[in-house]
Amino acid sequence: MTISSSLNAGVLGLNANASRLATISDNIANSATYGYRRAETEFNALVMDNSGRSYTAGGVTSNNLRLIDQKGSIVSTNNATDLAVRGRGMLPVVAASQYEATGEPELLLTSTGSFRLNEEGFLVNASGYYLMGWPADVDGSIPPFPRDTVDGLEPVRFSLSLTSDPTTEVSLSLNLPATDTAFDASGDPYTLSVEYFDNLGVSQSMGLTFTPTIPGAGASNEWTMQITDSASAGAVVGEYIISFDDSRAGGGKILGVTTVLGGAYDPVTGVAEVTVAGGPVDFDIGAVGANSGLSQLSDSFAPIAINKNGSPVGNMTSVEVDANGYVSASYDTGVSRVMYQVPLADLPNPNGMIALDSQTFRPSKQSGAYFLWDAGDGPTGDIKSYAREESTTDVAKELTSMIQTQRAYSSNAKVIQTVDEMLQETTNIKR
Numbered sequence: 279m280t281i282s283s284s285l286n287a288g289v290l291g292l293n294a295n296a297s298r299l300a301t302i303s304d305n306i307a308n309s310a311t312y313g314y315r316r317a318e319t320e321f322n323a324l325v326m327d328n329s330g331r332s333y334t335a336g337g338v339t340s341n342n343l344r345l346i347d348q349k350g351s352i353v354s355t356n357n358a359t360d361l362a363v364r365g366r367g368m369l370p371v372v373a374a375s376q377y378e379a380t381g382e383p384e385l386l387l388t389s390t391g392s393f394r395l396n397e398e399g400f401l402v403n404a405s406g407y408y409l410m411g412w413p414a415d416v417d418g419s420i421p422p423f424p425r426d427t428v429d430g431l432e433p434v435r436f437s438l439s440l441t442s443d444p445t446t447e448v449s450l451s452l453n454l455p456a457t458d459t460a461f462d463a464s465g466d467p468y469t470l471s472v473e474y475f476d477n478l479g480v481s482q483s484m485g486l487t488f489t490p491t492i493p494g495a496g497a498s499n500e501w502t503m504q505i506t507d508s509a510s511a512g513a514v515v516g517e518y519i520i521s522f523d524d525s526r527a528g529g530g531k532i533l534g535v536t537t538v539l540g541g542a543y544d545p546v547t548g549v550a551e552v553t554v555a556g557g558p559v560d561f562d563i564g565a566v567g568a569n570s571g572l573s574q575l576s577d578s579f580a581p582i583a584i585n586k587n588g589s590p591v592g593n594m595t596s597v598e599v600d601a602n603g604y605v606s607a608s609y610d611t612g613v614s615r616v617m618y619q620v621p622l623a624d625l626p627n628p629n630g631m632i633a634l635d636s637q638t639f640r641p642s643k644q645s646g647a648y649f650l651w652d653a654g655d656g657p658t659g660d661i662k663s664y665a666r667e668e669s670t671t672d673v674a675k676e677l678t679s680m681i682q683t684q685r686a687y688s689s690n691a692k693v694i695q696t697v698d699e700m701l702q703e704t705t706n707i708k709r
Contacts, residue, residue: 280332280333280334280335281697281700281701283326283334283335283336283337284335284693284696284697285693285694285697285698286335286337287335287336287337287338287693288690288691288693288694288697289337289690289694290324290337290338290339291337291338291686291687291689291690291693292687292690292691292694293340294319294321294338294339294340295683295686295687295690296687297319297340297342298319298321298340298679298683299680299683299684299687300319301316301317301318301319301342302676302679302680302683304317305317305671305676306671306673306676306677306680308669308671309669309671309673309676310669311637311669312390312392312637312666312667312668312669313350313388313389313390313391313637313666313667313669314350314637314669314670314671315344315345315346315348315389315633315637315670316344316345316348316669316670316671316676317342317343317344317345318342318343318344318345319340319341319342319343320340320341320342320343321338321339321340322338322339322340322341323336323337323338324336324337324338324339343629344629344631344633345629345670346628346629346631346633346639347628347629348670349389349667349670350389350667350668350669350670351667351668352364352662352665352666352667352668353665353666353667353668354664354665355392355664355665355666356664357392357394357664358596358597358598358599358663358664359392359393359394359395359401359597359598359599359663360390360391360392360393360663360664360665360666361390361391361393361409361599361620361661361662361663361665362389362390362661362662362665362666362667363389363390363622363653363658363659363660363661363662363667364659364660364661364662364665365658365659365660366622366624366657366658366659367622367623367624367651367653367657367658367659368387368388368389368622368623368624368628368639369387369388369389369390369391369409369620369622369623369661370385370386370387370409370410370411370428370431370620370621370623370650371386371387371388371391371403371407371408371409371410371638372384372385372386372407372408372410372433373386373406373407373408373638374400374402374406374407374408375406377408377433383410383428383431383432383433384428384640385410385428385431385623385640385641385648386407386634386638386639386640387623387631387638387639387640387641387648388407388636388637388638388639389637389667390637390665390666390667391403391407391409392404392666393409395436395438395597398435399435399436399437399438400433400434400435401433401434401435401436401597401605403636405635405636405638407636407638408433408434409433409434409620410428410431410432410433410434410620411431411432411434411603411605411618411619411620411621412430412431412432412618412619412621413430413432413617413618414615414616414617414618414619416443416446416587417446417447417587418615418616419616420616420619423650425621425649425650425651426647426648426649426650431621431650434605434617434618434620436594436597436607436617437594438594442475442477442478442479442589442590442591442592443475443479443587443588443589443613443615444475444476444477444479444556444557444588445474445475445476445559445586445587445588446557446558446559446560446587446588447559447560447562447586447587448472448474448484448559448560448561448562448584448585448586449562449571449583449584449585449586450472450486450561450562450563450564450571450572450583450584451564451570451571451572451581451582451583451584451585452470452572452573452579452580452581452582453530453572453573453574453575453576453578453579453580453582454468454488454490454501454522454572454573454574454579455574455575455576455577455578455579456497456499456522456524456530456574456575456576456577457576457577458490458577459490459491459492459493459497459498459499459500459501459574460492460496460497461492461493461494461495461496461497463490463492465489465490465492467487467488467489467490468487468488468579469485469486469487469488470485470486470488470581471483471484471485471486472484472485472486472584472586473586474554474559474586474588475588475589475590476509476554476555476556477556477557478591479589479590479591480509480590481590482507482508482509482554482555482556483508484505484506484507484508484515484552484554484559485505485506485507485508485512486503486504486505487503487504487506488501488502488503488579489501489502489504491519497524499521499522499523499524499533499574500519500520500521500522501519501520501522501574502517502518502519502520502538503516503517503518503519503520503563504516504517505517505540505552505561507554507555509554509555509556510554510555514539515539515540515552515553515554516539516540516541516550516552516561517537517538517539517540518535518536518537518538518540518543518550518563519535519536519538520532520534520535520563520572521533521534521535521536522573522574523567528567529575530573530574530575531566531567531568531569531573532548532563532564532565532566532567532568532571532572532573533566533567534566535550535563535566537550540552540553541553541558543563544565545565545566546565546566547562547565548562548563548564548565548566548568548570548571549561549562550563589609589611589613589615590611591611592609592610592611592613593609593610594607594608594609595608595609595610596608598663599620599661599663600661600663601653601654601660601661601662602619602652602653602654602655602660602661603619603620603621603622603652603653603654603661604616604618604619604620605617605618605619605620619652620653620661621650621651621652621653622650622651622652622653622658622659622661623641623648623649623650623651624648624649624651624656624657624658625641625645625646625647625648625649626645626646626647627644627645627646628645629645630642630643630644630645630646631644631645
């Protein structure tokens with residue numbers, strides 16, 4: 279009976295508009311919530327078979343959708359670890375309670391967060407979510423990790439105690455005077471001291487002595503480099519005989535190196551491993567035929583550059599995240615070290631993710647498989663520090679939608695009232 283279908287359509291209309299009002303109220307309530315993604319209620323008509331002379335109302339159904347792919351405005355803050363994604367992609371996080379209970383991270387995603395160091399050194403937001411990243415090697419490089427799983431990801435954590443970084447690499451760039459290898463030269467050695475830091479953060483030094491080989495006639499173009507270690511009471515830990523090219527094409531470049539004491543010299547990389555008291559140190563003097571490292575030119579001894587890793591003992595003073603997701607710790611010794619890299623996750627259908635509390639989302643079958651990109655690479659945007667992403671709610675539009683919803687709800691209620699009156703008239707018909 280068509281009058282009954284009108285009643286059913288009115289009831290469905292009330293339910294659909296009540297659902298829409300719920301999404302509107304949620305949006306307005308979260309208009310000041312950082313990272314909030316507004317919800318939307320979509321109406322769809324139910325159509326009955328109306329091939330006859332009378333019309334049967336089908337009514338309406340409603341579907342709710344969280345618009346996760348929408349982006350809010352980015353606003354500046356004064357905290358270096360307030361993060362927002364500028365463009366596509368989301369930050370990986372893990373619930374602290376879940377991680378502490380299982381030890382295995384469950385990937386959740388968020389578009390923004392205000393992270394602070396807690397008492398255990400984790401970067402965590404006020405809702406209890408740890409920021410996740412790939413840990414860096416000692417030299418600050420990020421090893422290759424799988425991009426389609428959480429393997430390798432771990433909560434970003436720092437040591438809040440005194441830390442030191444032992445020296446493991448030294449590269450040397452200097453010029454030795456070619457005239458000092460002539461038969462009539464004095465043969466006096468040149469000395470140089472290179473500071474390094476041992477396993478306890480104590481400053482030590484390697485003493486370098488360069489002694490020319492004096493031939494009976496002409497020039498030898500050969501030097502003996504001897505390395506001593508102050509932490510080993512001045513013991514000799516390396517000795518190498520270095521010959522230099524005097525041809526027109528390669529004049530002044532290393533021609534060959536003979537190892538007398540210490541690790542073998544690699545002619546391709548230019549590195550010889552020298553073992554000091556605290557362990558091995560890769561000593562780079564330049565590859566054979568290379569323009570870098572040691573050279574033998576002219577008549578002057580000229581140290582050009584000495585580069586090394588490692589640092590003395592220091593207190594961490596700050597944490598920063600750059601646009602590519604590299605998380606660095608700065609120390610009061612002036613040293614800054616890359617500790618982690620935070621990737622950005624991208625999914626084929628972000629709106630298919632499951633919305634959770636505190637503006638976090640869980641990937642699902644509907645969202646598609648995620649892929650972890652370096653920030654600023656591929657389809658993803660970059661990471662903005664000192665920033666938060668605002669809610670995507672537009673209060674003016676929501677209030678307009680609320681007025682429309684109220685009118686539609688009242689109209690559906692009027693339909694029900696009219697049907698009731700018509701049915702009442704029907705029951706009042708006398709025989």
